[in-house]
Amino acid sequence: MKAYIGIKYHHDxxxxxxxxxxxxxxxDAGYETSCIIRDKEKWGSVTLTPKTN
Structure with missing residues (x-):
């Protein structure tokens, strides 16, 4: 199963x-997780704009 972690994060x-x-x-419960700040923005090292796909 997959779980999307939709959580408010801070830029710092x-x-x-x-x-x-x-x-x-x-x-640990068996889910495959995805989280934008972790997976796409690499904890702030990549900045995405609304036009970024």
Whole structure:
């Protein structure tokens, strides 16, 4: 099963530990997780615009 983690995140990634904990719990339960800030924006190293696909 898949789970999308739709959570408010901060640009300084101050809630990264919380996001990682949620992902870890879901993955331990057998879910494949996806999260934009983690997977696409690489914890802030990649900036996406509304026009980015």
């Amino acid at each position: 990634c101050r809630n990264r530990v919380i996001i990682e904990k949620i992902a870890s719990i879901l993955e």
